[in-house]
Amino acid sequence: MNWIIDHIRLFTNTSNQEISTSQAVAIENGAIAAIAPVEELVRQFPDARKMDGQGKLLMPGWINTHMHLYSTFARGWALKTNPFGFQEILQQLWWQLDKALDEESVYLSALIPAITSVKNGVTSIIDHHASPNAIDGSLDRIQEALKMLGLRAVLCYEVSDRDGREQAKAGLRENERFIIKQKKESSMYEGMIGLHAAFTLSDEMLEAAADLGQRTNKGFHIHLSEGLADDSRPEYGLSTTERLQQHGILGPRTLAAHAIHISQTDRTILKESETMVAHNPQSNMNNAVGRADIFALLEQDILVGLGTDGMSASLYGDMRAANLIHKHDLQDNRVGWNEVQKMVLKNNAQIYQRVSGLQAGHIAPGLPADLILIDYFPPTPMTNANIWGHVLFGIADAPVDTVFIGGERVLFQKQLINIDEAEAAAKARELTKKVWAKM
Numbered sequence: 311m312n313w314i315i316d317h318i319r320l321f322t323n324t325s326n327q328e329i330s331t332s333q334a335v336a337i338e339n340g341a342i343a344a345i346a347p348v349e350e351l352v353r354q355f356p357d358a359r360k361m362d363g364q365g366k367l368l369m370p371g372w373i374n375t376h377m378h379l380y381s382t383f384a385r386g387w388a389l390k391t392n393p394f395g396f397q398e399i400l401q402q403l404w405w406q407l408d409k410a411l412d413e414e415s416v417y418l419s420a421l422i423p424a425i426t427s428v429k430n431g432v433t434s435i436i437d438h439h440a441s442p443n444a445i446d447g448s449l450d451r452i453q454e455a456l457k458m459l460g461l462r463a464v465l466c467y468e469v470s471d472r473d474g475r476e477q478a479k480a481g482l483r484e485n486e487r488f489i490i491k492q493k494k495e496s497s498m499y500e501g502m503i504g505l506h507a508a509f510t511l512s513d514e515m516l517e518a519a520a521d522l523g524q525r526t527n528k529g530f531h532i533h534l535s536e537g538l539a540d541d542s543r544p545e546y547g548l549s550t551t552e553r554l555q556q557h558g559i560l561g562p563r564t565l566a567a568h569a570i571h572i573s574q575t576d577r578t579i580l581k582e583s584e585t586m587v588a589h590n591p592q593s594n595m596n597n598a599v600g601r602a603d604i605f606a607l608l609e610q611d612i613l614v615g616l617g618t619d620g621m622s623a624s625l626y627g628d629m630r631a632a633n634l635i636h637k638h639d640l641q642d643n644r645v646g647w648n649e650v651q652k653m654v655l656k657n658n659a660q661i662y663q664r665v666s667g668l669q670a671g672h673i674a675p676g677l678p679a680d681l682i683l684i685d686y687f688p689p690t691p692m693t694n695a696n697i698w699g700h701v702l703f704g705i706a707d708a709p710v711d712t713v714f715i716g717g718e719r720v721l722f723q724k725q726l727i728n729i730d731e732a733e734a735a736a737k738a739r740e741l742t743k744k745v746w747a748k749m
Contacts (some may be wrong), residue, residue: 311359311717311718311719312336312337312338312339312343312355312357312358312359312717313336313337313358313359313360313361313679313714313717313719314334314335314336314337314348314351314352314355314358314359314360314361315334315335315337315360315361315363315368315681315683316334316335316348316351316360316361316362316363317334317348317362317363317364317365318331318333318334318335318363318365318366318367318368318683319331319365319366319367319368319686319688319692320333320335320345320367320368320369320673321367321368321369321370321673321692321694321697322345322369322370322672322673322674323369323370323655323659323671323672323673324672324673324674325694327345328693328694329692329693329694329697332347333345333346333347334346334347334348334351335351335368335673335681336351336354336355336358337358337679337681337714337717338355338358338717339717340678340679340716340717340718341675341676341677341678341679341717342673342674342675342676342677342678342679343355343675344675345673345674345675361712363683365687366683366684366685366686366687366711367683367684367686367687367688367705367708368673368681368682368683368684369673369681369682369684370433370659370670370671370672370673370680370681370682371431371432371433371434371670371671371680371681371682371713371715372430372431372432372433372434372625372654372658372682373432373433373434373435373436373615373625373658373659373661373662373670373671374427374432374434374435374436374617374618374623374625374658375436375565375588375615375616375617375658375661375662376436376438376531376565376567376588376590376617376618376619377423377435377436377437377438377617377618377619377620377623378437378438378439378440378619378620379419379420379423379424379435379437379439379452379455379620380407380408380411380416380419380420380439380440380441380620381404381407381419381423381620382418382419382420382422382423382738383407383410383411383415383419383738383741383742383745383746384403384404384407387403387407387746387749389402389403395537395598396536396537396538396539396597396598396599397537397539399597405472406749407745407749408440408441408442409441409442409443409473409748410443410745410746410748410749411441411443411444411745412441412443412444413444413447413448413451414741415441415444415741415744415745416439416441416444416448416451416452417451417452417454417455418455418734418737418738418741419738420437420451420452420455420456421455421458421459421729421734421738422734422735422738423623424455424456424458424459424461424623425459425623425726425729425731425734426622426623426624427459427461427623427624428459428460428461428713428715428720428721428726429710429721429724429726430623430624430625430626430710431624431625431682431684431710431713432461432623432624432625433461433462433670433680433681433682433713433715434461434462434463434662434670434671434680435456435461435462435463435464436463436464436502436531436565436588436617436661436662436665437452437463437464437465437466438466438468438504438531438567439452439465439466439467439468439504440467440468440470440504440506442470442473442477442481445467445477445480445481445484446480446483446484447484448467448484449465449466449467449484449485449487449488449501450488450491452465453465453499456499457498458728458729459715459720459726459728459729460498460715460716460718460720460728461715461720462498462499462668462670462678462680462715462716463498463499463500464499464500464501464502464531464662464665464666465488465499465500465501465502466485466488466501466502466503466504466531467481467484467485467488467504468481468504468505468506469481469482469485469503469504469505469506469511469515469519470505470506470507470510470511471510471511471512471515472506472510475515478511478515479518481504482503482515482518482519482522485501485502485503485504485522486522486525486526488501489501489502489503489526489528490526497666497667497668498716500665500666500667500668501528502528502529502530502531502563502565502665503519503522503523503526503528503529503530503531504530504531504532505519505530505531505532505559506532506533507532507533507534507536507540507550508532508534508540508542508550508553508554509539509540509541509542509550513557516553516554516557516559517557519557519559520557520558520559523558523559523561524558528563529561529562529563529564529565529664529665530559530561530563530564530565531564531565531567531665532554532559532564532565532566532567533566533567533568534550534551534554534566534567534568534569534572534587535550535551535568535569535570535571535572535576536567536568536570536571536594536597536599537570537571537597537599538571538599540571541571549572549573549575549576550572550576551572551575551576551579551580552575552576552579555579555583560579560580560583560585561583561584561585562583562584562585562586562664563664563665564583564585564586565585565586565587565588565661565665566580566585566586566587566588567587567588567590567617567619568587568588568589568590568594568599568602568619569587569589569602569607570594570599570600570601570602571600574606577606577607577610577612578610580607580610580612581610581611581612584613585612586612586613586614586615586661586664587602587607587612587613587614587615588614588615588616588617588661589602589604589614589615589616589617589632589653590616590617590618590619590621590628591628591631591632591635592618592619592621592622592627592628592631593618593619593620593621594619594635595631595635596621601635601636601639604632604636604649604650604653605636605645605649608649608652608653613657613660613661613664614653614657615653615654615657615658615660615661616628616629616632616650616653616654616657616658625654626706629650629654629701629702629706630702630706632646632650632653633646633647633650633702634646636649647698651698654701655671655697655698656671658671659671659672678716678717679714679715679716679717680714680715680716681713681714682710682712682713682714683710683711683712683713684705684708684709684710684711685708685709685710685711686700686704686705686708688700688704689704709724710724711723711724
């Protein structure tokens with residue numbers, strides 16, 4: 311269906327167009343067809359359905375550059391022990407959860423945060439999945455769940471030797487199968503090659519992954535130096551970054567999450583290899599693993615974006631956390647503002663384009679119609695120059711009214727179009743009992 315959305319306050323997130331109250335947006339065949347006064351668009355697209363934006367804010371949907379949809383069933387689970395340190399958190403929580411997942415729980419664990427994502431204006435996700443006892447077809451199950459919401463995504467399976475060599479090989483096969491499948495299907499979904507972290511990957515598996523990357527022309531999605539345990543020097547005499555570079559894992563299509571415990575030499579390698587980085591401040595604080603030096607990364611022109619690492623399906627919490635953690639730790643109120651704004655409004659879109667080939671995060675003719683209409687009526691003037699202040703201290707608290715993804719309206723007047731949220735949650739609660747029993 312084609313649309314004309316008028317009576318809006320329009321933020322296109324492009325450098326050549328200021329925030330406007332006089333323009334309307336036309337959607338045709340899933341893309342932005344034109345931006346012009348509504349009278350002109352009605353003449354140009356006489357068969358389009360009109361939607362009154364009621365003076366609300368229309369802007370591009372948000373992009374989450376590092377997500378773990380499978381983490382859903384950890385919510386509310388009471389650990390029998392109190393893990394200390396990141397390694398114990400992995401062993402006693404996350405590596406117990408992923409082994410408890412089957413096909414049905416993989417599907418529902420993706421569906422629930424997909425619902426929350428859309429309701430919070432997230433229209434594109436780069437996900438990192440693990441279910442070592444349900445590997446084959448797991449990415450299809452996630453894709454099926456996301457299709458229920460129309461959510462756009464880049465998916466991968468997390469390859470690791472921690473559950474044995476056969477599971478690691480199966481993980482590589484799942485990545486390859488999904489990548490090949492997506493070459494024949496819709497551009498709504500793309501594949502990458504998922505890797506857990508270097509400390510759970512043998513040289514043999516890194517070499518096999520690098521070979522797959524060359525054969526498929528795809529990059530890698532990997533955790534890099536998130537905790538102190540991810541240090542290759544004791545065993546290999548190399549930093550983790552150096553080891554990954556040696557095995558051909560880094561590069562312009564590779565996305566490294568966290569990058570906390572790295573040196574200047576490591577940053578130079580990331581820069582020269584054009585490797586991207588996803589910053590996840592809420593997760594880093596929750597796991598007490600440290601603070602990534604985003605300033606040193608950005609100063610070297612490394613493409614750094616913002617993700618949530620499964621902590622939340624909404625990007626707003628990490629936007630605020632990223633703005634605050636660096637001020638707090640450095641005891642300098644001047645830092646973080648411009649850097650985080652660049653990461654969210656510009657870099658996330660560039661990262662998504664690199665890994666998917668699709669331009670998202672902007673409103674311009676020819677680009678995908680991934681739009682969110684927000685109940686935000688600014689109490690002070692709003693311009694391109696001060697938009698970030700409105701995002702952090704106003705838009706982040708405003709309800710999302712309507713969401714278009716690929717030109718399809720998937721949320722309208724705060725109601726999901728294609729799915730019953732309460733029913734999905736009820737199914738998840740029942741399934742949780744089985745998952746927790748396994749854990």
